Amino acid sequence: MESNFYNLTARTPQGKDIPMSDFRGKAVLIVNTATRCGLAPQFEGLELLHQTYKDQGLVVLGFPCDQFMGQEPESNETLEQVCKVNHGVSFQLTEKCDVNGSNTHPIFKYLKNELGGLFGSKVKWNFTKFLIGKDGKPYKRYSPVTKPDAIEKDIQKLLL
Template sequence: MESEFYQLSARTPQGAELPMADFEGKAVLIVNTATKCGLAPQFEGLEALHQKYKDRGLVVLGFPCDQFRDQEPETNETMEQVCKINHGVTFTLTQKCDVNGPNTQPVFKYLKNELGGFLNDAIKWNFTKFLIDRSGKPYKRYAPITKPEAIEKDIQKLL
């Protein structure tokens, strides 16, 4: 049975559809990001994971979000450039989206349902991370303060 994850999609900053089915057979690390967040140095760690494991089947997807103290002031038009210049990001970013509330991006709605958080399912801050295995099954949820390098052992296990 095909994973529900592969039925979902997001949009690129340019507005093109980005089907999760494109990542079938790969491990996927999904992160809600924000360029002005105090945790933004994690972009470098996420990029390091991307560079180290992309050829072995890891996909890193950043979902920019402005729901936490307006920490993503960039527009869809400027976001990729700012992330590349300031943090060296080359992994895929999506359009800005909501991760909580009535307009929650469907990927996050699904992930929060599958891997609830502490006390409730809501995303509590930027840089909450979700790791999905090669069959599209959500594997583990990580707190915003969990550094990307701390996830490396789980990534290796899934690859």
Template sequence: MEQKFYDLSAKTPAGKEVSMSEFAGKAVLIVNTATKCGLTPQFEGLEHLHQKYKDQGLVVLGFPCNQFAGQEPETNDTIEQVCQMNHGVTFQLMAKCDVNGDGTHPVFKYLKSKKGGLLGSSIKWNFTKFLVDKNGKVIKRYAPVTKPEAIEDDIRKAL
């Protein structure tokens, strides 16, 4: 049987299990993040989308990842505080994870299987984004350099 988005789960930095089924009926924007990346200013754009659309059903989930040039040195104990203080992040961050390789987090295995990229299914860099519609269907994948504001029209359509 084919796996579905709502069958997946992920942990928060504090270790609490979060089922993706909690987001049924909502659009979900999933991003692999890093605090020491040249694209880190995207945190502000992601937070803006979160604030603007959360009451209409948008969920932004950040998955910190240290697989790209060691650009996520924070630990699960410090990541939320650093992102809040330095970037004003209030959207949900998840525990650090791998997005490529043998240890790829199941959420990213699923997303990549539904929407491959220029390098096949591999994630090229930090801030690759996936938009999941209200029914759990992965509708779009965005390159790391795609700014959050550039995907606002797609988010409105997904809502």
């Protein structure tokens, strides 16, 4: 049975569709990001995972979100440039979205339903991470303070 994950779509900051079905057979790391968050140094770790494993089948997707104390002030027009210049980000970013509340992005609705966390279905803070296996099944959820290098062993396992 095909995963519901592959029926979902995100958009680039320019509004171009990013079908999750494009990532069949790849492991996907989804992260809600914010450029002004105290956890923003994690961008560098996420970029390192992207550079290290992209040729082995890892896709890193950053979903900018401004729901936590206004820590993502950038617009869709500026956030890619700010992430590239300030954090060296080359992995795919999406348009800004909500991860909680009535306007929750469908990908986060799905992931929170599949992998509830300590706070149930809520995303607690910026840099909550969700790892999806090559089969499109959500594998594991990581707290905002979990550094990207702490996820590396799980990524390696999924890429085998």
